[in-house]
Amino acid sequence: MAKPKKEPRPKAETPKGFRDYFGAEVTTRAAMLNAIAGVYHRYGFDALESSAVETVEALGKFLPDVDRPNEGVFAWQDEDEKWLALRYDLTAPLARVYAQHRNDLPTPYRRYAMGPVWRNEKPGPGRFRQFYQCDADTVGTASMAADAEICAMLADALEEVGIPRGDYVVRVNNRKVLNGVLEVAGLLDPAEPDRFAEERGIVLRAIDKLDRLGPEGVRALLGEGRKDESGDFTKGAGLTNLQIEKVLAFVKANELVDNAILNATNTNSEPDQRKPLEGRNAILCHFLSEIVDWSKIGREGVDELEEIATLLAAQGYGPDRIVIDPSVVRGLGYYTGPVFEAELTFEILDEKGRPRQFGSVAGGGRYDDLVARFTGQQVPAVGVSIGVDRLLAALHAKGKISSAERGPVVVTVMDRDRMADYQAMVGELRQAGIRAEVYLGNPKNFGNQMKYADRRGSPIAVICGGDEFAKGVVQIKDLILGAQIAENATVEEWKERPSQYEVPRAALVDKVRDILAEQS
C-alpha cells in the first residue's frame, strides 16, 4: 500500500466526549468493583460478560423501518448490512442473553455485570460518552424475596467498599402503590389501561419535580397547571383537590408518618427485628393502605412493601439501613413494582462551598417486560445498578481512596556501567514484594533523576556510586521525610532527623522495608 508523499500528521487526541484514565484512577475503580463483585458472589450471583457490540435490533432502541439508527447509540452497518451498536446499558444485553441462553441457565438466574457502556449523547463537564456500570439482576422470579435480597446486597456492597453504616440508607417504594393512588383518584382504570394515560404522565412528571418545585408547585401541576418565572405555562393534570391530596399524601407519606411518630408518646421502645413487622415501617404500611383504600393493585403494592420489610428485618436489616419511603420517585415511571434507591446521607461541600447531602449512588427495581420483547413470554425480573463514578466520588469525598498512589522505590543510576548491579537491587526489592524500579532515562544529570522520583511519587530513592560500591554500602533517601523536613524543619531538627541513611549493601531490603513501614 503506497502512501502519498506528504501525509499530514494525525492529531493525538481522544474523540470528543471520551477520556483516558491513569494509574490510581484505574486501580481504585477496579478495586471497588472487585469488592462489590465479592459481595454479589456471596449472594449467589454469577458473573456475566456480554460483548460490547449488540445488534441494534436486540438493543430494541429503534423502529424496524428506520434506516439510519437514531442518536443515542454508536451504530454502524456490518458486511451483511445489519446494524450493530455499542451497548448503552447492561440491562438490554441481559434481556438478550437470557432469551438466547434460557435453556442453559438456572431459573431464577442471578447475574452481575460490570463494564463500560457507551452513549452517543452530547458530552458535558463530567459527562462522558463511555462510562462504567455495575448491575445485579435476578431474572425469572416474582418473589419479593428477590427484591429484598437485592436491597440487602446493596447495603452490604456499600459497607464493603467503605461507606459506614449510618452514612447511607436504601429507600424502597412501589409503583403499584402509586397506581393504587391513581386508581382511587379516578386516573387509572384496570379495565381500560390506556385511558387517562396523558394525565398519568403529567402526574408522574409532576411528582418527579417535588424536590425542585416544592409541594405547592407540584400541587399546581396536578391541578390546572403552573406558570414558571419566565411566564411559560405548563398544562396540569386537571385533578380535583381531593385527588391532589391523595397523590400528595402518597408522595409525602414518609414525612407525615415521621410527624405522627414524633407526636406520639410511646415510640421509644426498640422494635424486635425478628418478629412480624413492627415499628416505623409497620405504621407507614398501615398509612399507605389507608391511602390506596379499595384499590386492589394499591393493596398489592402495600403488601409487597410489607413483605420486603419483613424479610429484611428477619436478616437484621432494619430502618437504620433500609426504609420504606414513598418519596422515592426516580424510577417510578420505568419500573413496574418495587423501586429502590441508595442514598448517601453525609454532607459534602458543593462547587459553591455550601454543604449538601451527597445523594443517590444506586437505584433499581422490578421490571417485567424486557425478555418478552424476544420471546413473547413475560419474565419477571428485578435489578439494581450502582453509579460507579458517583460511588467513587463518594469514597474520595470520605477520604477512603486517594488519587495519588504511592510510587515505586527508585534506584538511581550513578554509573551507567553498573546497570547490572542496580538491576540486582530492584530484583531483590521486588522479590520482597516492594514496588521498585531502576531509573531508565538519561542518567547524566542526577537532578533529573530526583525530579523523576518526585513526579513518580516515590517514597524512597536508592543511591549508589563508585564510593559506595567500593565500601560495599548503599545510600537510602527517605523522600517523604525529606520533603517534610525541607518544608518545616529547623537546622537542628534537620541534623537530628536525617532523611538519608548509609547501610551495608546486604541490608538494602530490610532498611527500605523499615522506612516504608514508618511512612505508612
Added chain:
Amino acid sequence: MAKPKKEPRPKAETPKGFRDYFGAEVTTRAAMLNAIAGVYHRYGFDALESSAVETVEALGKFLPDVDRPNEGVFAWQDEDEKWLALRYDLTAPLARVYAQHRNDLPTPYRRYAMGPVWRNEKPGPGRFRQFYQCDADTVGTASMAADAEICAMLADALEEVGIPRGDYVVRVNNRKVLNGVLEVAGLLDPAEPDRFAEERGIVLRAIDKLDRLGPEGVRALLGEGRKDESGDFTKGAGLTNLQIEKVLAFVKANELVDNAILNATNTNSEPDQRKPLEGRNAILCHFLSEIVDWSKIGREGVDELEEIATLLAAQGYGPDRIVIDPSVVRGLGYYTGPVFEAELTFEILDEKGRPRQFGSVAGGGRYDDLVARFTGQQVPAVGVSIGVDRLLAALHAKGKISSAERGPVVVTVMDRDRMADYQAMVGELRQAGIRAEVYLGNPKNFGNQMKYADRRGSPIAVICGGDEFAKGVVQIKDLILGAQIAENATVEEWKERPSQYEVPRAALVDKVRDILAEQS
C-alpha cells in the same frame, strides 16, 4: 413514538463473531489479569485505561484519501463527519496517549493496559471479533535495561499466575542481528536502505516458514524458489549458497550452539550468574558475532543481546528462564531491535490426541516509530503483550483453574410462609463469608429445588420444614458426598457415611463451614 401494530420480534442473538462469557469464564480471567497487574505494578508500571473508541486518524490504519475505512476495524462516522473506530490493539492507543499527554507523563513512561480489543475480521472457531489483550510497555528510553526488565517481568508474571519454573522459557532474539546477516550477505546497504527491500521481504517470509517447511524448504525460498505439492511455484530471494548459509546459520544458531556444547567436554560446571556473561549465552553471542562479521548493525545487535543477558543474569534470571535464541522469528518483521517470545514447554494433547508443546503465550519487542507518527520525533519504546486466551487455556490444561466454580449453598423452601426464616439462614451464612442463597423459584416441587442446586453446582443444601422448625433443627445435605455415594457406595457404606445431618438451628453456620472444609 408510535410503534407499528405488528412489529416482528427481535432475534435474541449475539452479533456474528461475538460471544457471551459466563461465571467462571469471567472470574478466572479477571483473577489472572489481576495477578499479572500485581506483578506489573511491582515493577513500577502504572495502569492506563484509554477509551474503546479512537479516531480512525489516530489509529493510523487508513490513508487519508480513503472515504470509507477498510476492513479490519469497526468504524463509523460521528456527527462531525469524523471517522471513529473501536481500537484493534492496545499499542496504537498508547502511542496516541503518549503523544497527547507526554508533558504530564514521567520519562520514561512505564504503563500496563488490559482490556478488550475489536477486529472486524472473518470469525472462525475460537477466533472472535472481541478479545482481551494485556500489554506492558516502556516508552522513552533506548536502554537495554528496559528490554531486560520486561523479559524478567514476563517470567515473573507467568510464575505468578501458576506456570511453574521449567514449564516456560522466554526466548530473546534481535532484529539488528538479522539485519547484520543481511548486510554481510549483501542484501542490506545502510546507505541505500530501500535497495533489496523485495529480497529482504522474501527472506523474512521464508525464515518465518522454517517450522512448516523445514531447512530445505527455506533454503529453496532463499535461493531460486520453491514448488509446493500442488505444483505452484514461489519465487525465491535469489541468494547465493554462501548467503543462504549465513542466513540459515543465524536462524539455526541455537541448535548449532547446543550441538557444540554437547560435543565439548567441560560444560557441566554451573555458571555464576553474578559474573560477566558466561556459559551458553556467552558462547551463543560469540557465535553470532562471527556470523555478522564486519556488519556494524549486526555487532550492535549482538552487543544488545549480550547486555540483556548480563542484566538478567545479575538478577538471577538464567537460561532456565530466559535464553538468547535466534530461532525466534515471529515479530522480526515488525520490531526494530530485540524481540522476545514466551513459550510454554510442557506438552498437551492436540485435537487428534497427539502430544505437542503448548507453544507461545506472549511476545514483544522494541519499536521506535509509533509516537513519531504524531509528533515527528522518534521515541524509543519496548513492550510485551500476553495472549490472554492462550494463557487461560494453558492454565486450564495445567489444571490450575477450573471451569466449574463451586456454587452457593442453597437453602431450600419447604414452607413458603417461612421465607423470612430462610432469609435469616442465608443472612447468617453470608455474614460468615459463605456463598449462599435461598431458592427463589416456585417451591412446590422439591425435586425441582434439588435439580436447581445440582445445576448451580451447590456443595450443600439446607432443608427445613414444619417438623424441623418445631424441633428447632435443620437438615444439612452434603451434595458432593451424596453424589459420590450415589455413584459408588454399597448399602453398608451408605449407612456408615451419611451425607445428611440434622443439627440444631444454632449450629447451622458451624456445620456448613465444617462440611465445606472437608469438601475442599
